[in-house]
Amino acid sequence: MGFIDLLLKPLARPRSTVGYPKKPADSVSTTRVPRFQPDLCTNDRSCLAICPADAISIDPLPGRGRRWALDYGKCIFCAECIRICPSLAIRGTGAFELAAAVRAALVSEHHFEGKGSD
Amino acid sequence: MNAQTRVLLEESPVTLLREPTAAANETLVACAPADLVSAGAYCVSRGGKLTTMVGLDLEPLGRNLAVEFVFSIPAFDEFVRIRADLGSAGAYPALTPTVPAAQWYEREAKDLLGIDPVGHPDPRRLVLHESFPHGYHPLRKHVDGIAQPPIDTRRFDHFEVHGEGVYELPVGPIHAGIIEPGHFRFSNIGDVILFLDARLFYTHRGIEKIVEGLSPEEALFTVERTCAACTVSHGVAFASAVERAAGASIPPRASWLRTLLLELERLYNHVGDIGNICAGAGLHAGTSRGAIVKERLQRLNEALTGHRFLMGAVDVGGLRRDIDAGALREGAHELNEIQEEFTSYVRMLLATDSFVHRLQGPGRLDAATVHPFGGTGVTARASGVATDYRIDHPHAAYAMLAPRRVVETTGDVFARTMVRVREAEESFRLLSAILDGLPSGPVRGEVPSPPPLASALGYAESPRGANVHWVMFDEEGRIYRLRIRSASYANWPLVARAVPGNVVPDFPLINKSFELCYACCDR
Numbered sequence: 207m208g209f210i211d212l213l214l215k216p217l218a219r220p221r222s223t224v225g226y227p228k229k230p231a232d233s234v235s236t237t238r239v240p241r242f243q244p245d246l247c248t249n250d251r252s253c254l255a256i257c258p259a260d261a262i263s264i265d266p267l268p269g270r271g272r273r274w275a276l277d278y279g280k281c282i283f284c285a286e287c288i289r290i291c292p293s294l295a296i297r298g299t300g301a302f303e304l305a306a307a308v309r310a311a312l313v314s315e316h317h318f319e320g321k322g323s324d
Numbered sequence: 325m326n327a328q329t330r331v332l333l334e335e336s337p338v339t340l341l342r343e344p345t346a347a348a349n350e351t352l353v354a355c356a357p358a359d360l361v362s363a364g365a366y367c368v369s370r371g372g373k374l375t376t377m378v379g380l381d382l383e384p385l386g387r388n389l390a391v392e393f394v395f396s397i398p399a400f401d402e403f404v405r406i407r408a409d410l411g412s413a414g415a416y417p418a419l420t421p422t423v424p425a426a427q428w429y430e431r432e433a434k435d436l437l438g439i440d441p442v443g444h445p446d447p448r449r450l451v452l453h454e455s456f457p458h459g460y461h462p463l464r465k466h467v468d469g470i471a472q473p474p475i476d477t478r479r480f481d482h483f484e485v486h487g488e489g490v491y492e493l494p495v496g497p498i499h500a501g502i503i504e505p506g507h508f509r510f511s512n513i514g515d516v517i518l519f520l521d522a523r524l525f526y527t528h529r530g531i532e533k534i535v536e537g538l539s540p541e542e543a544l545f546t547v548e549r550t551c552a553a554c555t556v557s558h559g560v561a562f563a564s565a566v567e568r569a570a571g572a573s574i575p576p577r578a579s580w581l582r583t584l585l586l587e588l589e590r591l592y593n594h595v596g597d598i599g600n601i602c603a604g605a606g607l608h609a610g611t612s613r614g615a616i617v618k619e620r621l622q623r624l625n626e627a628l629t630g631h632r633f634l635m636g637a638v639d640v641g642g643l644r645r646d647i648d649a650g651a652l653r654e655g656a657h658e659l660n661e662i663q664e665e666f667t668s669y670v671r672m673l674l675a676t677d678s679f680v681h682r683l684q685g686p687g688r689l690d691a692a693t694v695h696p697f698g699g700t701g702v703t704a705r706a707s708g709v710a711t712d713y714r715i716d717h718p719h720a721a722y723a724m725l726a727p728r729r730v731v732e733t734t735g736d737v738f739a740r741t742m743v744r745v746r747e748a749e750e751s752f753r754l755l756s757a758i759l760d761g762l763p764s765g766p767v768r769g770e771v772p773s774p775p776p777l778a779s780a781l782g783y784a785e786s787p788r789g790a791n792v793h794w795v796m797f798d799e800e801g802r803i804y805r806l807r808i809r810s811a812s813y814a815n816w817p818l819v820a821r822a823v824p825g826n827v828v829p830d831f832p833l834i835n836k837s838f839e840l841c842y843a844c845c846d847r
Contacts, residue, residue, distance in 0.1 A: 237630040
């Protein structure tokens, strides 16, 4: 193989990198990022019990109601909460752009009001 | 039990009392502690290989401490499990002087259960370092697994080499870069290594203790996290141990898809290891191209299972969920492209003479060493020892797929590299056969609760060799005892034997050619 051929060889090869973020990263098909759907929640707390990373918390709110929170900074994306939830209130999504400027912004929370804290 | 095993038991020089087992290719026999050595030697003389050893605390069941030695008999796909009740003494004559492969198992049972192998040639601690107090044996049933024992401050023992010009080179347990902890104590003269004493188990997690009392489904989550790089093999080995104890079988599609996952795991590991060997040999283009191929394989893993390391795909009774037909079709296409890229990559590596010459020679290990020490996987096959559980003990769908055995004979870094190259090629062939012949149907079947106190083995050929899980259940079908024997655990003692005679700068290359896992010991 001549020297010029050797130099030109890499041009014939397909690129190994992807165009992300200019192009969407279509190879990412993760279905293990939990997304909470409060309207389906029956407050059976199985997600709280199964989470191995203590990323999920359910706390009473002052007065009445409760706060359901998921800390993506603690989540290990094992998808156990998605599997265990009997009312399908936690859905698996492919969302992967989770970066935040401060840790607190990684917490996703929902306030349930009026129905008691249990 | 097959006819050959019946003959083997009949001709035994010691009394072996048969006990029932659920799995067809397992024979459980009881013998007196004093007869263990002759029973073990007899098994080895009939082609048996020590596969795992389990220490058992049966006191809550009104019995004593016990040990069980498991011999694999590859010639006729059988496992002979020899169990001995140790009475109140908790001691038995050590097997290690007769069956060297028992060395780590016996030291581990001594640390974790206080079972004394009398006459063991290396009575040092193995799993629990000297910082643990005397008499603390966490796998004993009365010990709380969560409570922190007080810290002892004794010096740890290591072998010393004396002589003019001999010096010691301690390396680790903390290393540069993100690798796992291990302490390597080299005794050298000049650049030449005379002796290597490797100390592992720095981050032992007590997985076997944590899962006691859990249901198999609950335990699987933890068990498949024993090690990320062979999570499928651990998951399949554990799930099949549960299924075998319960006498259950899984649907055909589930066993084919498990085979698919096992081969995907082998492939990305082998390709990644070849790339790492390039790093050890200073061939940077090879490291980068290996990383590219590995990345494509891990993206494929993610597309098929939602996880780059394939975690969470295996379930007791089959798989957690089916893999989408469209994803499988695209996966087959992607595998063809990756195979082309891999072929061109290997062609480049083997055409680089300086690289090939660098790999030839270092870390030589011969069959006469591998065999008695119970080597498995790439380590064994590169030294001419033709052990492969996919063929010797067909599991998942391997009986239908007839994988080809890959054996090299030189036992050096180059041989271990070439075993991986040829096995990766074979994995591409197997994956294509699986995708062509994949049966339809459900991917999960019901597994009944195992009978009270049932025990069984499960196994899978991981990228590093056979992962063997031994499980025993309590009266309620919860886990009473789990013993995880990973391929790395069986192979680590051989690294220390491959190193003497080489120069210190070759150690990183030799170590990479084994590419053993620390987490698989720290289970």
